[in-house]
Amino acid sequence: MRVLIGKTTKELEDLHGAANSIFQVLDDAHQELTQLQRSTKTLVSEASVERERREPGAASRGGARHRRGPTLLPRR
Secondary structure: OHHHHHHHHHHHHHHHHHHHHHHHHHHHHHHHHHHHHHHHHHHHHHHHHHHHHHOOOOOOOOOOOOOOOOOOOOOO
C-alpha cells in the first residue's frame, strides 16, 4: 500500500510540475501579446495624429479607420 501511495504522490508531483510549466508558457505568451497590443494601439494612434497633421480633416473623412481583418465578399 505504501508503494502505491508513493508512486501516486510522485505522479501527482510530476503532473503539478508539468501544469506549472504550461501555465508559465501561457502566462508569458499572454504578457507578450498584451504588450504587442498596447504597442500596436499606440502606433495606430500616432499614425492617425501624423496623418491628421499632414492632411487636416483626414480622420473625419474616415480614411484612418482600423479594419479587423479581410472582408470576405461573396463571388458574383
